[in-house]
Amino acid sequence: MTKEEILELSKKVCKNTLMETLDIEFTEVGEDYLVAKMPVTSKVHQPDGVLHGGASVALAESVGSLASYVFLNTEEFFVRGIEISANHIKSISEGYVFAKATYIHKGRTTQLWEIKITDEDDNLISLVKLTTIALPKNK
Incomplete structure (x- = not known):
């Protein structure tokens, strides 16, 4: 798949999902990484007006899981997050956050991702570790 095809696919798979609800948009793909951004608005705030940690984790799992999906043979496997x-x-409290998922380990069955969430000035907001598993599709 080309980079353009991956970004186009991300738009399709996010339709009517949590990613669409949180306005997560996939913006960049490389040989071993995927980047998404999410606006920080009252929709993702905790009561005191700052980004909710759960929204950050949802962003991280979204980008890490889609990265596993596009970097594995999804004709034969489907991907699930198993630990975060x-x-x-x-x-x-405002602006955008960016999540960049990069491989730590790319195994046949399990994958380990580091996801750095940063703000528009490249300040580290959250550091996330995600483990995904590739399970065979029933034929």
């Missing part, structure tokens, strides 16, 4: 952990470093 996040450290929230800095708060943000």
